[in-house]
Amino acid sequence: MHAEPNDGTALGADSAAVATLSDSELTELEAQWRAANYLTVGQIYLMANPLLREPLRPEHVKPRLLGHWGTSPALNLVYTHLNRVIKARDLDAICIWGPGHGGPAVLAGSWLDGSYTQTYPDITRDEAGMVRLFRQFSFPGGVPSHVAPETPGSIHEGGELGYSLSHAYGAALDNPDLLVTCVIGDGEAETGPLAASWHSNKFLDPVHDGAVLPILQLNGYKIANPTVLARLPEQELDELLRGYGHHPLHVTGSDPHAVHRAMAHTMDRALDMIAAIQRSAREEHAIDRPRWPMIVLRTPKGWTGPREVDGVPVEGTWRAHQVPLAEVRDNPGHLRQLEGWMRSYRPEELFDEHGRPREQVLACLPQGERRLGANPHANGGLFTRELPVPPLEKYAVEVDKPGTNLHEPTRVLGDLLEQVMEDTAERRDFRIVGPDETASNRLQAVYKATGKAWEAEVLPTDEHLVRGGRVMEILSEHTCQGWSEGYLLTGRHALFSCYEAFIHIVDSMVNQHIKWLRTTRRLPWRAPIPSLNYLLTSHVWRQDHNGFSHQDPGFVDHVLNKSPEAVRVYMPPDTNTLLATADHVLRSRDYVNVVVAGKQPCFDWLTLDEALGHCARGAGIWDWAGTEDGTREPDVVLACAGDVPTQEALAAADLLRRHLPDLAVRVVNVVDIARLLPAEEHPHGMPDSEYDALFTRDKPVIFAYHGYPWLIHRLAYRRAGHPHLHVRGYKEEGTTTTPFDMVVRNDLDRYRLVMDVIDRVPGLAVRAAAVRQEMADTRTRHHSWIREHGVDLPEVADWTWPH
Numbered sequence: 001m002h003a004e005p006n007d008g009t010a011l012g013a014d015s016a017a018v019a020t021l022s023d024s025e026l027t028e029l030e031a032q033w034r035a036a037n038y039l040t041v042g043q044i045y046l047m048a049n050p051l052l053r054e055p056l057r058p059e060h061v062k063p064r065l066l067g068h069w070g071t072s073p074a075l076n077l078v079y080t081h082l083n084r085v086i087k088a089r090d091l092d093a094i095c096i097w098g099p100g101h102g103g104p105a106v107l108a109g110s111w112l113d114g115s116y117t118q119t120y121p122d123i124t125r126d127e128a129g130m131v132r133l134f135r136q137f138s139f140p141g142g143v144p145s146h147v148a149p150e151t152p153g154s155i156h157e158g159g160e161l162g163y164s165l166s167h168a169y170g171a172a173l174d175n176p177d178l179l180v181t182c183v184i185g186d187g188e189a190e191t192g193p194l195a196a197s198w199h200s201n202k203f204l205d206p207v208h209d210g211a212v213l214p215i216l217q218l219n220g221y222k223i224a225n226p227t228v229l230a231r232l233p234e235q236e237l238d239e240l241l242r243g244y245g246h247h248p249l250h251v252t253g254s255d256p257h258a259v260h261r262a263m264a265h266t267m268d269r270a271l272d273m274i275a276a277i278q279r280s281a282r283e284e285h286a287i288d289r290p291r292w293p294m295i296v297l298r299t300p301k302g303w304t305g306p307r308e309v310d311g312v313p314v315e316g317t318w319r320a321h322q323v324p325l326a327e328v329r330d331n332p333g334h335l336r337q338l339e340g341w342m343r344s345y346r347p348e349e350l351f352d353e354h355g356r357p358r359e360q361v362l363a364c365l366p367q368g369e370r371r372l373g374a375n376p377h378a379n380g381g382l383f384t385r386e387l388p389v390p391p392l393e394k395y396a397v398e399v400d401k402p403g404t405n406l407h408e409p410t411r412v413l414g415d416l417l418e419q420v421m422e423d424t425a426e427r428r429d430f431r432i433v434g435p436d437e438t439a440s441n442r443l444q445a446v447y448k449a450t451g452k453a454w455e456a457e458v459l460p461t462d463e464h465l466v467r468g469g470r471v472m473e474i475l476s477e478h479t480c481q482g483w484s485e486g487y488l489l490t491g492r493h494a495l496f497s498c499y500e501a502f503i504h505i506v507d508s509m510v511n512q513h514i515k516w517l518r519t520t521r522r523l524p525w526r527a528p529i530p531s532l533n534y535l536l537t538s539h540v541w542r543q544d545h546n547g548f549s550h551q552d553p554g555f556v557d558h559v560l561n562k563s564p565e566a567v568r569v570y571m572p573p574d575t576n577t578l579l580a581t582a583d584h585v586l587r588s589r590d591y592v593n594v595v596v597a598g599k600q601p602c603f604d605w606l607t608l609d610e611a612l613g614h615c616a617r618g619a620g621i622w623d624w625a626g627t628e629d630g631t632r633e634p635d636v637v638l639a640c641a642g643d644v645p646t647q648e649a650l651a652a653a654d655l656l657r658r659h660l661p662d663l664a665v666r667v668v669n670v671v672d673i674a675r676l677l678p679a680e681e682h683p684h685g686m687p688d689s690e691y692d693a694l695f696t697r698d699k700p701v702i703f704a705y706h707g708y709p710w711l712i713h714r715l716a717y718r719r720a721g722h723p724h725l726h727v728r729g730y731k732e733e734g735t736t737t738t739p740f741d742m743v744v745r746n747d748l749d750r751y752r753l754v755m756d757v758i759d760r761v762p763g764l765a766v767r768a769a770a771v772r773q774e775m776a777d778t779r780t781r782h783h784s785w786i787r788e789h790g791v792d793l794p795e796v797a798d799w800t801w802p803h
Contacts, residue, residue, distance in 0.1 A: 021264045028363040029080055029260050031350060032112065035361045036076035037304055038345040039108035042130070043137035044069060044323060045338060050130040051347055051355055056339040058329040065328070066138035067145045068101030070321040071185060073303035074217050075105035078183055079372065080364070081263050083113065085271060087366040092177050094375050096156045098164030099185035099217060101322075103146045104137060110152050112357055113365045115373025119152045119525055127355025149519040149526065152373035155380070155489040160512045162191030163482045168212045169200035170486020171377065174428040174470075178210035178377055178490075179274070186218045186227035193478035193509075198244040200479065201292050203453045205468045206281035208428060211274045214246070214294040219301035221318035230298070237296065247273065247291045252298040254316075259299065266295055287467070289455045306341055309334070380491030381527025381589070387430060387493045388423040389586050390416065392579050396608035399576065402624065403650060403801025406601040409575040409643070410537050413582055413597075414445035417495070420586070421449035421470060424493075431487060433472045433480040434497040441497050441537045442599045446471055477505040484532060485513055493530045493586065500536040500596065501543075501552040510592060511562065517590050518563040528589035535582075537599045540706070540730050541644040541743065547736035553707035553729075556673065559594050560711065564682040569594045569673040571706055573646035574604050576611035577671060584615065596706060598643045600739075603801070605646070618672030618684060619694065625653050625667035625801075634666035635764075636757050637695055641670040642706025645729075648743055649704040651750035651799055656757060659771045663761070668694055676715040688719065697721050700760035702753055705729040726756055740792040744782055751775040 021029070042050055044067035049060040075097060086093050097106050110116040111133055116123055123129045123136075136142030143150050146158025156167050168182035188194055204212065218230040229237060234250065241248040249266045253259040270293040280286040302320020307313070310333075314324045325334045325341075350361050369376055376382045395416045397407050417432065424430040432438060432446060439447075451466030452473055458465050472483060477498060484494045513532055520526040540553040556569045568591050572578040578597045585593040605622075606614060614620055628634050638656075640649035646669055656665050670676065677685035686694070695701050697720045705712050709729035716722050733745040743749040758764050758772045765772075778793075785793050 021261050026260055028360055029084060030256060031360045032364060033076055033080045034345045035112060035350040035357060036108040037073055038342060038347050040072045040104040041342055042134045043104040047135045050134055051127060051351060052342060056335055061328045065323045065326060067104055068322050069305055069324055070301040071099040071102045072105040074219060074297060074299045075102040078215055079109035081267050082181060082372060083366060084364045085267050086370050087364060091179050093179040094378050095372055096164045096168045096182040097147045098183050098188050100158055100161055101146045103144060103158055106147050106151055110373035113371040113373055115152045115371045125356060130355050149516050149523060153375060153378045155378050157512050157516055161188045162193035163509060165194055165214060166197040166200060166479045166482020167486040170483040171490045172210035172212050173487055174208060175210040176208055180210060181213045183215045183217055186230050187222040189229050196476040196479050197482060201245050202456045203472055206278050206290055208468045213270055216296045218298045221301050223321050224318050245291060246294040248294055248296050250296045254300050270295060306337055377490050379527055380489050381529045383491030384530055387586050389583050390419045392583055392608055395579055397575050397604050399604045399607045401803050402605045403603045405604050407575045407604060408442050408599055409578040409597050409602055410599040411442035412575045413578055414443040417443060418445040418449050421446050429492040431470045431472060432495045432497060433484050435475045435477050435480055436473050437497060437499060438471055438473060443497060477502060481506040481509045488530050488532055495533050495535060497535045500539040501550045503536055503555045507558050514562040514566050514592050517566040521590060531585060531588040531591040531593050533585045534594045536596045539596060539598055542598055542600045542739055548734040551734040556594055556707055557711050567592050570671055571596050571642045572671055573643050573669055574602055574606060576606050576608045577615060580611045580615040602643050603647060615671055618675040619670040622667045622669055625650055627657055627665045632664060633696060634664045634699060636761050637666045637668055637699060637701040639668040639701055639703040641673060645704035645706050645748060648748055648750045648753060652753035654802055655750060655754050660768055678718055691719055695721050698724060701725045702756045703727040704748055704753060726760060738786050738792045740796045741786055744779060751779050
């Protein structure tokens with residue numbers, strides 16, 4: 001094989017010739033690369049004798065060999081060449097390391113440039129520090145084998161296959177001077193999220209945003225199989241990438257000298273093209289969508305490692321994926337081969353007698369915050385500014401009497417978000433993302449302040465499409481999530497608005513982000529970042545057009561399974577409570593906040609002051625809705641969480657007030673779902689004494705809940721009153737039907753709740769048999785009515801809270 005840059009026609013690039021490496025520069029780059037490879041192998045294998053000052057013995061080798069060699073040499077190559085161009089051009093740059101387990105390579109680069117020691121002073125840049133660097137890797141009490149929150153300069157978890165490119169674009173948005181290089185593994189490139197994220201280049205504004213330089217690393221294999229893109233002929237792959245709107249530059253080879261020269265030439269070419277694109281847009285006001293460069297890097301898997309082990313090919317095959325020599329402690333032949341492999345990098349030329357990198361190794365390294373491991377953009381909390389959320393009084397709806405007037409909660413929220421957009425117009429650190437649903441979710445007021453980001457063709461019939469817009473829509477929840485995470489991790493604010501049923505698409509992505517947040521909370525050098533805020537609307541109870549396929553409220557179950565310190569779930573029951581909730585989550589740090597709120601007309605229950613107090617409590621008694629007189633305990637508690645369940649619970653309370661006036665009913669609304677957990681299990685959880693005072697220890701609790709009923713049981717199962725808890729919620733009954741029929745189908749309706757009260761309050765079943773029968777008859781009449789008239793019963797459709 002040979003190394004040859006193939007850059008085709010340089011669209012938009014400078015016409016100046018690209019400088020080639022001098023012999024001294026080549027020597028320096030190769031020394032840095034060899035040092036990184038040596039450190040990578042050492043991390044995988046060694047726990048002592050890091051500089052091979054004596055022959056390698058079994059006790060120098062870790063008892064458990066964990067790590068991934070196959071992808072690492074190419075990552076070391078990229079790290080080395082990024083160092084060169086960052087120093088030569090004084091670039092502000094970070095890198096997203098996509099290949100799953102390239103951790104030892106990135107740690108090696110960070111140790112060499114000194115940023116690792118700066119972050120962890122005990123891992124010194126000498127022999128003693130090298131021992132600690134080696135020993136900690138994939139070792140109990142140490143660091144993971146992949147790039148992780150503990151890795152300086154990282155904003156991307158190495159295990160998150162498929163998300164690297166969308167993270168890179170999210171980091172580049174509104175960062176006009178930042179270069180975000182993104183290494184994409186060819187295994188990762190087979191995932192759906194990565195395939196969709198290639199289209200992010202249609203949303204990158206060369207005036208206001210930074211640049212993303214994708215590097216597709218093709219080493220040919222995944223764990224045990226060839227990769228699709230690596231087996232495509234170069235021309236077919238080139239056509240595919242051009243079809244995505246990129247200008248691919250190819251580097252192919254296995255000879256280190258030739259690959260270094262080709263990589264340097266190609267990096268320079270790509271950066272010249274990027275500079276020309278930005279200059280054309282910013283100074284000459286070019287409006288054509290640019291064709292951004294990218295690099296296709298083909299090198300052997302496990303490059304420079306053992307070519308054969310036990311007579312079987314390793315380098316350039318899937319066998320190099322993890323640990324090429326797996327029996328080093330027990331097989332003398334493997335031990336000798338490991339020592340020969342490590343000595344092939346000539347460590348005596350790379351490190352001095354104290355184990356410090358020699359001057360030749362450090363010659364091309366940038367300094368200070370220009371180092372990849374020290375760039376503050378990769379510790380985004382350092383840049384975070386308070387989001388200017390305006391006073392809520394301007395947007396709050398008046399509530400003279402609860403349950404009389406109706407508003408669309410998310411439409412009112414849209415007015416507030418418009419002002420946030422307006423107030424961040426110059427600083428550009430707030431974005432709204434979603435899959436084609438901003439207007440559908442009633443947030444279209446934001447278009448008065450900013451349009452939708454769009455760099456592709458615009459037709460006369462289009463609306464709100466602008467270059468540099470800060471609303472981003474693409475029908476890929478994965479890409480929306482990746483953009484949001486990259487934006488937040490570099491210190492800016494975002495809101496992800498989505499239909500409730502389809503946010504499940506990003507289950508694994510939010511799982512990884514929550515794990516990231518949990519880990520960073522334990523790293524004092526990581527500054528808190530803005531929270532990942534979901535607004536889930538078009539929810540399960542109001543799918544009048546879409547029906548059963550759009551009905552799934554289970555995302556909150558998934559989130560509440562995760563680290564309690566990092567997750568919050570809110571279900572505001574009306575407009576003012578949504579405003580109060582939004583104000584809180586938009587100002588918060590280091591959380592994943594899930595806010596579930598409807599977009600359809602909803603009764604106003606609380607004034608703004610009442611809503612603020614209710615949100616501060618998270619759960620509370622609505623005394624105006626119940627019939628307690630303060631002289632005795634309630635006979636029953638009607639609890640509710642979510643806008644539609646709250647309406648049904650209050651309508652049930654109204655029915656009980658009219659039909660069973662002597663019954664003492666307490667109404668409890670829960671807006672912060674985690675309040676139901678014990679205090680020792682979640683920071684927002686209630687102590688038993690508070691829970692018992694609110695829900696009682698022994699009275700029936702009929703709980704109308706927005707989602708799957710078993711979640712409430714799981715949260716409250718340890719409470720003394722749990723045997724008396726009966727939950728109504730969504731139970732996978734749905735279709736395209738009327739709003740009230742949806743709650744009837746799932747036994748969440750007001751009549752069913754009244755029947756539950758009668759069934760569960762001791763002594764009431766006989767005394768209130770006639771009332772129960774009336775409730776059941778009304779449900780039967782409802783079924784006939786909607787089939788004849790197509791709308792809900794008048795007493796349901798016209799109901800308001802009595803005054």
